[in-house]
Structure formats: C-alpha cells, structure tokens
Amino acid sequence: MAEEKKGLKYGLAASVLLNIILLAGVAWALTHPKVVEKPAPAGPAPTVTVTVTATKTVTPTAPAAPAGIIEYPIGLAIAVSGPYAVEGPYRRDAALLAIEHVNKMLEAAGSPIRFKPIHEDSKGTAEGAIAALEALAAAGVKVVVGPLSSKEVRAVKSFADAHKIVCISPSSTAPGLAVPDDYIFRVVQTDVAQAKALAQVVAELGYTKVAIIGRDDDYGRGIADMFEKLFTEKYGGTVKKLMYTPDLPDYSTEVQRLAEMVSDLGADEKTAVLIIAFDADGLNILGHARLNPVLSKVRWFGSESLKRPTFIPPKAPAEIGEFVVSVKLTGLFPSPERNPVTEFFEKEYRSKYGKDPTPYSYYAYDAAWLACLSVLAAGKYDGEAVKKVLPTVAEKYIGASGYKKLDENGDCAGSDYRIWTVVVEAGEYKFKEVGVWSFATEKVSFFG
Amino acid sequence: MGVDILPLVTSIVTFYGIYLILALSFNIEYGFAGQPNFGKVFFYSIGAYVAGNFTANMLMRASGVTGVDFCSDLAAEVRFKVAMSKPWLIIALFLLSLLIAAAVGGVFGYLTSYPALRLSGDFLAIVLLAFGEIGRVFARNYTPLVCGVYGLSGVPNPLVWIGDPRMARLAYSAIVLAIAFGMYLLTERLVNSPYGRLLKSIRDDELVSSVMGKVTPRVKGSALIIGSSMAAVAGVLYAFYVQTVVADDFIPIVTFVVVTMVMLGGVANNKGTLLGAMVMTLMDRLTRASFLRILGISVGFDISYVRYIVTGLLIILILMVKPEGLISEKPLKTPAIEEAEKLS
Amino acid sequence: MLQLAAPLLTALLLGSLYTLMALGLTMTYAVTSIPNFAHAEFVTIGAYIMAVAVNFGKLGLVGGLASAFLFAALVALATDELVFKKLAALGATPLHLLTASIGVGLVLRYTLSIVADLKGLLSVKTRVVVNPVATIGQAYLTTLHLWAVPTTLAVVAVLHLVFMKTKIGKAMRAMASNLDLARVSGINTTLVRRVTWVIAGGLAGVAGGFWSVYSPINPETGWVALLWIFAASILGGFRSFYGTVLGGYVVGFSESLGITFLSRYLGVNVAYKPMIALLIIVVVFLWKPTGLAEVTPRGLLESLKKAVGR
The missing domain is CATH 3.40.50.2300 (Response regulator)
Structure with a gap:
C-alpha cells in the first residue's frame, strides 16, 4: 500500500515537473520571438x-x-x-x-x-x-x-x-x-484554369513531351489529370505521370523513376518536367533531382504551389536555388499579381x-x-x-x-495568370514575371 | 449571435456513440480475449467503404440518372435528392448497410484470426497496424471503391427527408447513441456469459483452457470476428454522419484514440470503457477555442497545439494515478455468484 | 546492372538511416519492454537540434551531430525517468506503456510544434551541402553516403563490442533476457536502464541529424517515419540487435528496389510504394512468427538443404 502511495506521489510530482518544463519551453519561445521591427502602424487598408x-x-x-x-x-x-x-x-x-x-x-x-x-x-x-x-x-x-x-x-x-x-x-x-x-x-x-494555362504555356514554349511528378491527392491529381487531357488532346503532346503518396518520409526512389521516365521520353530539348508539390515533398524531390544528371538537363515547370519563398534561398538551401535556376523552373500564378x-x-x-x-x-x-x-x-x-x-x-x-470577383458558383471568377521563373539578380534569388496568360483571350504573351 | 448548443450536442453524442462502439470492440478483443487489434481503423474503414459504396450505387440506380460521374459533386446532389424524396429507400439502405458491413467486417475479422493465432501480443499489434495502413493506401489508389483521393461525397443522412437538416442530425445522433448503447448491453451480456468467462480464462492461461478440452484458437478467433464486425458497424454510422467517405481519414491515429479510451477507462471492464470513451470525447470537444468562448473564456493565442499537449499529459497522468484505468476489472458476475453473495 | 545502381545506392542510405533510428527502439523495448511510440519524436528533436546548431550555432557537421545526440539522449532519459519508469514501477503492462508513449509523443511533438511555429522554423534543412562524389550511370554516391553509412556501421560495431565485451553491455543483455534474474544477480538495473535510454535517444537524435541534412524537416518528420522505424525493428524480431540491423536494410532495400521493379516492369502505380514495407511485415510474420531474428545463415542453409533433398 505504501509502495502504491509512493508511486502515486512520484507520478504526480513527475507530471507537475513535466508541466513546468513544458511551460518553460513555451515561455521561452514566447519571450524570445524572432527579431522583428516594431509593428508598423496601420498602413493603407485594402x-x-x-x-x-x-x-x-x-x-x-x-x-x-x-x-x-x-x-x-x-x-x-x-x-x-x-x-x-x-x-x-x-x-x-x-x-x-x-x-x-x-x-x-x-x-x-x-x-x-x-x-x-x-x-x-x-x-x-x-x-x-x-x-x-x-x-x-x-x-x-x-x-x-x-x-x-x-x-x-x-x-x-x-x-x-x-x-x-x-x-x-x-x-x-x-x-x-x-x-x-x-x-x-x-x-x-479552380484547377481547370491553371491546367489550361499551364498546358498552353508548355506547348507554346515548344515542349512536346512532359513527365509529371505530382502529389497523389485531390490537389495534385486535379491539375495533373486536367493537364494530361489538355496537353495530349489539344496540343498532341505526350505525357507520362508519376503520382506519389503524400506524407512519406522520402521520395528518392520516385525521383529515380522520374529520371527513367524522362529518359524514355528522350530527355532532349522537347522534354520537360512538371512538378506539382507542397512544401516538404517538393523540397525533398528537388533535393534529389538536383543530383540527377538527366533531370538537371531538362526544363522544369511547376504548379502555383511552387511559387513559395521556401523554394528559393535564403529560405531554401543554396544548392536547391542553383538547381531551380539552372532548369529554369517556370510556373504560373493568378494575377493581378x-x-x-x-x-x-x-x-x-x-x-x-x-x-x-x-x-x-x-x-x-x-x-x-x-x-x-x-x-x-x-x-x-x-x-x-x-x-x-x-x-x-x-x-x-x-x-x-x-x-476577387466571384462567379455564379461563388468561386473566384477567372483571372489572368502571370508566368514566373526563378532568376538570380545581384546575388538574390527572385521569382521574376516573364509573361502573362490572358483569361479572356486565352493567349500567352512573353515580356521582352 | 447567441450560443447554439444543438450542434455541440449532436457532435458530442455522435462522436461518443461511434467511438464507444469501437472501444467496446477493442475491449472484447484485447480486454477479454487478449488480442490487441491495432488494425481497428481498418475494420472501421471497411464499414465506411461498404456503406458509402453500396448506398451511393443504389441511390444512383434508383435515381435513373445515367452518364453522371459517380464521384462528381453533381452525382452527390442527385443522391441527396433521391434520398429526400424516398424516405423508405434511404432507411432501407442504411439498415442494409449495417447488415452487410457487419458481415463483411466479420469475414475480415475471420481472416485476421490467421495471423492473430500465430503471433504474440506486441507483434500482433504492429502487424495489424500495418494491415490498416495497407488498407488505406489501397483504398486511396483504387478509385472504384470510394473515389480514391477525392473521396466519395453524397452519402445522405438516413433521416434527411425530415426536412429540417438540424433535426435530422439530432435524430441521427440519437440513433447512433441508441445503437452504441445496445452494443454496450450486448457486450455486457456476452462477457458475463459462459463465453465471456471462457475468453478470460484463455487470456489468463491458454494451456489450462485447452487442457479443459476447449478449442482455444477457435474461441480467440471468434472474439476477433465479433470485434471486427462491431467496428464495421461503427464505420457505417460514421459514413452516414459525415456523409463523405475519404480513405485518408482512416489513419492510425483513430486506432490510438480507441486504444487510449480503453486503457484509460480500464481494461476488461465495459463500464470503464464507457467512462474512458467519455473522457476522451469531452477532452476533444470541450477544450476547443469555440467551447471556451461559450464559457466566456477568451484565449489570446492559438490553443490547438496546447490542446494536444494537454491530452497527452492527461493520458500520462491518468495512467500514473490509476494504473488500472479509471475502473478496474471486476470479478466475474454469474447468477450463482450473485446468489452466494446474497447469502453471505 | 547499371540500371540497378541508383535504387541500390538509395537503399543503402535509407537502410542505414532506418537502422540508426530503429536500433534505439529495439534497445528500449528489449531492456524495458516499452513499445515506445514517442521514439519518433527523439528523431525529430535530433533533426531540429542539428539544424539549429549548424545553421545558427555554426557548429559544423560533427558538432551538430554531437549536440543532436546529447539533446535527444537527455529528452529520452527525461521521458523514462519522469514517465515510463514510474509506470513500470506501478506494474504497467506493455500496452499501458504504449498508451503512455502515445501521450508522451503528443506532448513532445506539439511542444516542438509551438516552438517551431513561433520561431518560424516549421520547415528547415541543415545547411550542409550534399554533393555527388561518384556517379555510375544515373546513380550517384554522395557525401552523405560517405558520412551516414560508415557512421551506422561504426555504431553497429561499437554496440557489438559493448554488448559482448563490457560489463554494462552484458548487463543490458541480461536485463533483456530476464529482468528478475538480472536484478537478483546484483546488476544495477537503474544504471543500465539509464544508459539504455541515453544510447537509444542519442542514436535516434543522430539519425534525425542526418535526416535534416538529407531532406527538409518539420515537426511531424519523425511521426511520419514512425511506421518505417517500427517496420525495421519489428522485422528484426523487436528484441534483437542484429535483427534490427537486418530489418533496417531490408526495409530500405525492399522499398527502393521493389517499387522500382514493379513500376518499371509491371507498370504498377508508384503511389503504392508505402504498401511494400508493410506487406513485407505481414508476409515475414506469417512465415516466421518471431521475425527475422530467428533467421540464421545456418537455418537458411538447412531449409535449403531440405528443399533440395526433397
């Protein structure tokens, strides 16, 4: 009985201690926020x-x-x-x-x-x-x-x-x-507009063969399937798809398969890769792809989710930045941007x-x-x-x-898409706008 | 802007009902028969898949609409319309789903008994955990089942024809609770029957039981069949409640929640399971920012992560203070013992 | 053969990392009978410590790994002292301990989430560049291979020596095979227990450290890998040191080679990849209910002889 009481006491003490440690950790994080400037006064409201x-x-x-x-x-x-x-x-x-x-x-x-x-x-x-x-x-x-x-x-x-x-x-x-x-x-x-614009941009840049690597979830599948349909039916291109299960620890094997698919497509100047990924999976894939000789020599396109500061330095490791610049990673983002x-x-x-x-x-x-x-x-x-x-x-x-005009379904009405690519200007990595896809005319025009 | 308590009640009652069934089934398998079925979510998902696929297909057939993609949201609308106009049909489909899922769940439980009888405790747990994930990966890839990664929507509430959707939800939650309570009574009967005593005796000493001439593997297998069948019923109730079946919802965490309920409440004690399921349900529903607001408490920061930490601490604390669970295992209850107690 | 080089090299690296992660899980299970679901969090903590130490503390690779080892070891020791040891003293069954470890996991994971969220570190990678040192066709041997694989092998060798030659190692084996007997023989079980948790947590931390060099990490990194860690450990029989080493590489190789073959020659959807390691668990256990630990070269030879003899 005494043993039991003792255990109980220890148990309570331990939990209290754990709580204190926990709170200390949180308090530390709260009192040491990232160095930020004084909060700016309320600027112009939207x-x-x-x-x-x-x-x-x-x-x-x-x-x-x-x-x-x-x-x-x-x-x-x-x-x-x-x-x-x-x-x-x-x-x-x-x-x-x-x-x-x-x-x-x-x-x-x-x-x-x-x-x-x-x-x-x-x-x-x-x-x-x-x-x-x-x-x-x-x-x-x-x-x-x-x-x-x-x-x-x-x-x-x-x-x-x-x-x-x-x-x-x-x-x-x-x-x-x-x-x-x-x-x-x-x-x-909805995904329809993006897939449509992407297919057109890829086709007009002269690529006829595309290997897709994408998240196998409603987001990735939505874009990949729509892109495949449009790119093959409308532009007569060839598409190979590799859809991976999200939330896995690692994707190196998938990247190797992608490289094989790109080789099968010819890996020439008419072959491109389209990546549809979120943060963790995208960085993992790019990290493996940069080491692969085949994947390093073809052009890369990305879904709008790739246009994130996470994918370019200083957030991303420098070697990933070098890779996305060297493969001219290009994608779209709804505008006015x-x-x-x-x-x-x-x-x-x-x-x-x-x-x-x-x-x-x-x-x-x-x-x-x-x-x-x-x-x-x-x-x-x-x-x-x-x-x-x-x-x-x-x-x-x-x-x-x-x-933000909405259509009759309560969804954002179509707007133009800006075409972006990653560049280095004065040592700084940037998403640079290089063209536009017009929603009204469905035409692609490149700046300069 | 006033507080609207109805959705909270429905939410708590339905969640509690569904998880109570799962917890009871785990208690039969683990508490009484000593088989830790960590593939719980797999059998749960089977119920949901059966209910979703069967109901949606039948409703499409009844609607007479053809050429619409089964997985589309348009098809979901069609199914809701049919259910609205044909009360008897959707009720029949609900009841049939329960029966079919219970049967299919039982069959899978029978198949599971093959590894279960060959493996000991912790190994069995992990192997069944793997089972669950295999099932999920398969279902998210095999589109005809529940539309793969998109999920199958348009599995109408069986009482949708009532008209007022809020009342329909409330009534449905009452049905869930009634079924869960019925399951509880059945489980109590079962474990206090000679069969229940046999399970316990095998759990405590298999050798003795087999010496007594019992075919122990068959008895252990039967516990898995009953448990899996119950879990599948819970899956059906879940599908008709959320009205959407997505393979990716059936992740191992569901199993862990169920296991925690049983361990907290007290193993091999159904009253403990009632309590454990209640503790975890209330932990989930009543620590939310929304509920704190109802109480008039306003928190200045995001409490989502804090909630999970508190849940973790509570689990540890309960296990330390009450290592046997909130209610510990009671001695057997038989008419003879009851009589004897009365006499003494 | 050239075609196989790429998946083989990947498998080698992944197998090493899974082994490193799983060794600790096996050790704590063998010595203290805890199926520790919070083990994954030690990996995540190690990964974060490594990233912070290298990116902000300018500690370098070795310094980073050392701090990852130290910190993860401390957290592991603390969880045992504060939670598992008490519960075990109260007579908790392995399943009770498992439930508690789920609780511990929740606490650790979401405490880390809060800190990472506030610090803007929800996704971070250790700033150590991995470069190819040799290429074979499309396959590449990277600098990470040169660090992680030998480290794992060295760890295995050192642990082998510890188990075989040192007093504490022998005590661990004694506790793993019979706790009561170990206690009566005068073994300081408290000390052995502590050492076990320190090594287990530390190795998980080092594995996490390597992982943060390999790929960007987030607060759920370890949790996501948990099933693979368990797969490696359980394939090896859950209690066997050498079994775990075998299990780790089996998981790494089967997954990498398996999906490559299935996808390349049979056109199987790559999305089925996570099923492979899991299916192997199921198949192995239906074949050998105690896992790969029981599979010895001699045993294999004998069953082969029998098969031929027939």
Missing part, C-alpha cells in the same frame, strides 16, 4: 469601396467585450496539423492579420464593432473539418474562413448549408465543388511574424477581409444576409491576391 452600413441594433452578447463594443466572431477552420502541419500556420496567421487590420480600421473610425477570431484545427480530414464546424456553430459563429482542402470543404458543405454558416475557403480548387447558391465560397480559381495591397500585406506579415507569407496566405488574408467586410455590409451578424452580400462585396474588392 482598397475597399463598400459602404459600411453597420447599425447598432444588434444586441451585444459576446462575452468579455468592453462595454459598448459589439464583438462578432469569425471562425477559422484552418488545419495546422497532419498534412497542413507546415503550411497551415502560415494561412492561419494571415487570416489573423486580416482581422487585426479590420479591427484597427474600425477602431480608428470609432466604430463599436470588433471581430474576434476563433481558430479550430480541422486536421485536414473530413471528420476533423466537421468537428471544427460543429464547435464553431455551437459558439454562434456564422462566418468561417476555411476549410483549406477540397475534401474538407466537401465534408462540411451540407452542414454549412443546414446551419446557414458562410464558409470562405482560401485554397479549395476542385472544379466539382462549383455549386451555385450554397454557403460555400472560394476566393481561388502585385498591387499596393499585396505589398502592404507582405510588409505587415513579415514585420509581425518575422517570416514570408506563402502563396495561399494571400488568399487566407483576403478570405478573412471578405468575411469581415461582408458582415459589416450586411449590417447584421447573420449567415443568410452575409451570403447575399458577399458576392457584391467581393466584386468591389481588390486584395492581396488580386481582384
């Missing part, structure tokens, strides 16, 4: 031409808000673990930044309204996404930024419709989800978090802005009203990721 008609008729029920302040919750159903362990936190931070900016704007204007972010980790799974939405719904949330992936969006769709909760996904691109009159909005174009809001967002993001935003962070920032603006425009915190005004608000909005 170009907004919406008349803010919020009325005070709403009964304030939000807890913990100072007197007179009306607090509206904005749900962030953004996965930060599992497949989104690396990418998720970037997008969450962008959405948080947007809400902070909106609040600054409201405070400066003397408005009593504030937005309060509530983050739920949707884990990148259907079950996680549903659970996140249920929790948010219980807290009375009517406007949600997220979920990120198409499969999560698909899982929450009927729940969102039933509970009249507006979901604005910053990154779901599956074409099948284009459904009119639902509570799902997407501030990003840069505008004052883009610059403002990048500056703020960098100074607040000490890191560069990822491409989809721009969309997360805009999704959160649209969420807040739509609530303000609707004049009440009500899903149905927000759903009605959102398309109009979006039509008048230009954000960090460009013009």
Whole structure:
C-alpha cells in the first residue's frame, strides 16, 4: 500500500515537473520571438469601396467585450496539423492579420464593432473539418474562413448549408465543388484554369513531351489529370505521370523513376518536367533531382504551389536555388499579381511574424477581409444576409491576391495568370514575371 | 449571435456513440480475449467503404440518372435528392448497410484470426497496424471503391427527408447513441456469459483452457470476428454522419484514440470503457477555442497545439494515478455468484 | 546492372538511416519492454537540434551531430525517468506503456510544434551541402553516403563490442533476457536502464541529424517515419540487435528496389510504394512468427538443404 502511495506521489510530482518544463519551453519561445521591427502602424487598408452600413441594433452578447463594443466572431477552420502541419500556420496567421487590420480600421473610425477570431484545427480530414464546424456553430459563429482542402470543404458543405454558416475557403480548387447558391465560397480559381494555362504555356514554349511528378491527392491529381487531357488532346503532346503518396518520409526512389521516365521520353530539348508539390515533398524531390544528371538537363515547370519563398534561398538551401535556376523552373500564378495591397500585406506579415507569407496566405488574408467586410455590409451578424452580400462585396474588392470577383458558383471568377521563373539578380534569388496568360483571350504573351 | 448548443450536442453524442462502439470492440478483443487489434481503423474503414459504396450505387440506380460521374459533386446532389424524396429507400439502405458491413467486417475479422493465432501480443499489434495502413493506401489508389483521393461525397443522412437538416442530425445522433448503447448491453451480456468467462480464462492461461478440452484458437478467433464486425458497424454510422467517405481519414491515429479510451477507462471492464470513451470525447470537444468562448473564456493565442499537449499529459497522468484505468476489472458476475453473495 | 545502381545506392542510405533510428527502439523495448511510440519524436528533436546548431550555432557537421545526440539522449532519459519508469514501477503492462508513449509523443511533438511555429522554423534543412562524389550511370554516391553509412556501421560495431565485451553491455543483455534474474544477480538495473535510454535517444537524435541534412524537416518528420522505424525493428524480431540491423536494410532495400521493379516492369502505380514495407511485415510474420531474428545463415542453409533433398 505504501509502495502504491509512493508511486502515486512520484507520478504526480513527475507530471507537475513535466508541466513546468513544458511551460518553460513555451515561455521561452514566447519571450524570445524572432527579431522583428516594431509593428508598423496601420498602413493603407485594402482598397475597399463598400459602404459600411453597420447599425447598432444588434444586441451585444459576446462575452468579455468592453462595454459598448459589439464583438462578432469569425471562425477559422484552418488545419495546422497532419498534412497542413507546415503550411497551415502560415494561412492561419494571415487570416489573423486580416482581422487585426479590420479591427484597427474600425477602431480608428470609432466604430463599436470588433471581430474576434476563433481558430479550430480541422486536421485536414473530413471528420476533423466537421468537428471544427460543429464547435464553431455551437459558439454562434456564422462566418468561417476555411476549410483549406477540397475534401474538407466537401465534408462540411451540407452542414454549412443546414446551419446557414458562410464558409470562405482560401485554397479549395476542385472544379466539382462549383455549386451555385450554397454557403460555400472560394476566393481561388479552380484547377481547370491553371491546367489550361499551364498546358498552353508548355506547348507554346515548344515542349512536346512532359513527365509529371505530382502529389497523389485531390490537389495534385486535379491539375495533373486536367493537364494530361489538355496537353495530349489539344496540343498532341505526350505525357507520362508519376503520382506519389503524400506524407512519406522520402521520395528518392520516385525521383529515380522520374529520371527513367524522362529518359524514355528522350530527355532532349522537347522534354520537360512538371512538378506539382507542397512544401516538404517538393523540397525533398528537388533535393534529389538536383543530383540527377538527366533531370538537371531538362526544363522544369511547376504548379502555383511552387511559387513559395521556401523554394528559393535564403529560405531554401543554396544548392536547391542553383538547381531551380539552372532548369529554369517556370510556373504560373493568378494575377493581378502585385498591387499596393499585396505589398502592404507582405510588409505587415513579415514585420509581425518575422517570416514570408506563402502563396495561399494571400488568399487566407483576403478570405478573412471578405468575411469581415461582408458582415459589416450586411449590417447584421447573420449567415443568410452575409451570403447575399458577399458576392457584391467581393466584386468591389481588390486584395492581396488580386481582384476577387466571384462567379455564379461563388468561386473566384477567372483571372489572368502571370508566368514566373526563378532568376538570380545581384546575388538574390527572385521569382521574376516573364509573361502573362490572358483569361479572356486565352493567349500567352512573353515580356521582352 | 447567441450560443447554439444543438450542434455541440449532436457532435458530442455522435462522436461518443461511434467511438464507444469501437472501444467496446477493442475491449472484447484485447480486454477479454487478449488480442490487441491495432488494425481497428481498418475494420472501421471497411464499414465506411461498404456503406458509402453500396448506398451511393443504389441511390444512383434508383435515381435513373445515367452518364453522371459517380464521384462528381453533381452525382452527390442527385443522391441527396433521391434520398429526400424516398424516405423508405434511404432507411432501407442504411439498415442494409449495417447488415452487410457487419458481415463483411466479420469475414475480415475471420481472416485476421490467421495471423492473430500465430503471433504474440506486441507483434500482433504492429502487424495489424500495418494491415490498416495497407488498407488505406489501397483504398486511396483504387478509385472504384470510394473515389480514391477525392473521396466519395453524397452519402445522405438516413433521416434527411425530415426536412429540417438540424433535426435530422439530432435524430441521427440519437440513433447512433441508441445503437452504441445496445452494443454496450450486448457486450455486457456476452462477457458475463459462459463465453465471456471462457475468453478470460484463455487470456489468463491458454494451456489450462485447452487442457479443459476447449478449442482455444477457435474461441480467440471468434472474439476477433465479433470485434471486427462491431467496428464495421461503427464505420457505417460514421459514413452516414459525415456523409463523405475519404480513405485518408482512416489513419492510425483513430486506432490510438480507441486504444487510449480503453486503457484509460480500464481494461476488461465495459463500464470503464464507457467512462474512458467519455473522457476522451469531452477532452476533444470541450477544450476547443469555440467551447471556451461559450464559457466566456477568451484565449489570446492559438490553443490547438496546447490542446494536444494537454491530452497527452492527461493520458500520462491518468495512467500514473490509476494504473488500472479509471475502473478496474471486476470479478466475474454469474447468477450463482450473485446468489452466494446474497447469502453471505 | 547499371540500371540497378541508383535504387541500390538509395537503399543503402535509407537502410542505414532506418537502422540508426530503429536500433534505439529495439534497445528500449528489449531492456524495458516499452513499445515506445514517442521514439519518433527523439528523431525529430535530433533533426531540429542539428539544424539549429549548424545553421545558427555554426557548429559544423560533427558538432551538430554531437549536440543532436546529447539533446535527444537527455529528452529520452527525461521521458523514462519522469514517465515510463514510474509506470513500470506501478506494474504497467506493455500496452499501458504504449498508451503512455502515445501521450508522451503528443506532448513532445506539439511542444516542438509551438516552438517551431513561433520561431518560424516549421520547415528547415541543415545547411550542409550534399554533393555527388561518384556517379555510375544515373546513380550517384554522395557525401552523405560517405558520412551516414560508415557512421551506422561504426555504431553497429561499437554496440557489438559493448554488448559482448563490457560489463554494462552484458548487463543490458541480461536485463533483456530476464529482468528478475538480472536484478537478483546484483546488476544495477537503474544504471543500465539509464544508459539504455541515453544510447537509444542519442542514436535516434543522430539519425534525425542526418535526416535534416538529407531532406527538409518539420515537426511531424519523425511521426511520419514512425511506421518505417517500427517496420525495421519489428522485422528484426523487436528484441534483437542484429535483427534490427537486418530489418533496417531490408526495409530500405525492399522499398527502393521493389517499387522500382514493379513500376518499371509491371507498370504498377508508384503511389503504392508505402504498401511494400508493410506487406513485407505481414508476409515475414506469417512465415516466421518471431521475425527475422530467428533467421540464421545456418537455418537458411538447412531449409535449403531440405528443399533440395526433397
């Protein structure tokens, strides 16, 4: 008995100790943030031409808000673990930044309204996404930024419709989800446009044979299948596909197979590689490919997800930077690519978090802005009203990721794509714009 | 903007119901029969695949719509419409799914008994864990099953025809809970029957049981069949709840959650399993930022990671304070013993 | 033969790294009966320490690996002292310990996630350039091969000597085969236990360190590799040192060569790759319920003789 008591005591002591260690670690991290400049004062807010008609008729029920302040919750159903362990936190931070900016704007204007972010980790799974939405719904949330992936969006769709909760996904691109009159909005174009533009750019640059290495998930498959169809049917090209399972420790064997496929295609000046990858897998693949003589001599193209600071120095190792320059890694990104809001967002993001935003962070920032603006425009915190005004608000909005007009399905209407490639200028690695693909005319034109 | 407690209730009840069934099945297999089935998620996924594929196919057939891609979101809409207009059909499909999945799960459980009878504890756990991952990788590559990496959507709630989707969800969660509780009662009956005592005796000393003339491999195998069949039923309930079946949802972490529930609650004690499943469910649902907000607590930072850390600490703490689990194994309960207790 | 060079060289490197990761798992299981799911986190911690030490601390390769070893060893020792040892004293079964290790894993992984998130280190790679030193057709032998493979072999050789020649090594073997007997024979089990955890954690840390040179890492790196680590260890019988070495290379070779063959000649989708190592586990155990540890050269010869004799 005494033994048991002793064990119990030790157990408790151990857990307390573990807790202290843990808290110490967190405290250390909190008190030693990355060296950042003083947070910049609220700069120019995104170009907004919406008349803010919020009325005070709403009964304030939000807890913990100072007197007179009306607090509206904005749900962030953004996965930060599992497949989104690396990418998720970037997008969450962008959405948080947007809400902070909106609040600054409201405070400066003397408005009593504030937005309060509530983050739920949707884990990148259907079950996680549903659970996140249920929790948010219980807290009375009517406007949600997220979920990120198409499969999560698909899982929450009927729940969102039933509970009249507006979901604005910053990154779901599956074409099948284009459904009119639902509570799902997407501030990003579907894969169709990107695949179309990519196929055309690759063909017009004179390549007839393409080996694809891509993530075998809804994102990678969506682009790869569409690209293959268009490139073979419309341009008479040859495509070989290698789709790999995401979230594996290593991809060296896949890269070797890719090299064999490229050799089979001829590995000549008409052969190219198209990579569709996220962060961890993409860097792993590029790291192996740079050592391969065959893969080093053909041209590389990349999906929009490759246009990330992670893939070029100083974030990426120098040797990967050298590789992507030597194979002229080229890809597309929806435009208008840069505008004052883009610059403002990048500056703020960098100074607040000490890191560069990822491409989809721009969309997360805009999704959160649209969420807040739509609530303000609707004049009440009500899903149905927000759903009605959102398309109009979006039509008048230009954000960090460009013009956000939505089509009849509530998805981002097509826009032009800028063509980028990686260059070194004065010792610095950069994504340089070298051309444009016009959505209206479906024509490619290169600068200079 | 008020608090809307209904989705939270549905969420907790459904999650609890589904995981309770899984935990009970693991308790039968491990607690009573000594077979750590770490392939739990595999049998769970089988139920979901069967329910998804069968229901979606039948609804497509009933709709008369042809030429639509089975996996498309358009097809999902078609299936919802059919389910809305034909209550009897979707209910029949739900019930049939339960039956078919239980049978298919049982068959796979039978096949599993082959390695199970040859391997000892920890080896069996890892081999079955591998089973689960093999199943997932296969399902995400084999599109006809549940549309591979895209996932199969449009598996309607069997009560969708009620009209009010919120009520339909609530009613469905009640059904899940009722089935889970029914499973609990059945499990209690089972483990307190002569069969249950036989399982325990084999777990504690197989040699003695076989000397007593029992065919021990067959008995151990039967526990796996029952457990797998139950897990498949849980999978069906899950598919109709989330209304989307994605292969990549069935990752090993699901098994770990189930194992943790049983270990925390107390092995070989179904009341403990009830409690363990409840602890883990509430840990997951009530530490969320949304729930804290309902309570009026506002946190200034992202608590997602902190939640997982706290869950980990809680597991360690409970195991230290109550090494036997929250409720420890009780002695056998038989009519004879009960009578004897009354007398003394 | 030239065609095989590339997958073979990859397999050699991966096999070495998996072996290095799995050795510790086997040791802690053999000596303390803990199927430690938190072992993966030691790998991740080592990887992060290496990256931070080399990129920011300017410590160099050896210094980085040493700090990875040290830090991961400390964390491993701490987890045992604070959690597993107490639980074992309370009479926990291996499955209880496994559950606890899942808890420990959650704590370590997400503490690391918080720190990495705040520090902007969610994805990081050790700044050591890997260069090809020799190429055979499309295959290349890299500098990493020259560091990681000999390191693994040296570790195996040193551990062999430790187990065979030193007192502490013999004590470990004694504890692995019979804990009570070891205790009555006057072995300082507490000390042996500590040494075991230090070596196990340290080796995982070194493996993680190499991994962060090989590929960019994130807080879930080890967790993602966990199944492969377990595969290597369990194939070797889970308790056998030499079995684990064999298991590590079997996993590395089968996966790399296997998918190359299947994909090249049978047109099998490369996405099936993760199934290979898992299928091998299942097949090996259906054939030899105790894993590869029981497979000795003599045994193989005998079964061959029998087959021929028939």
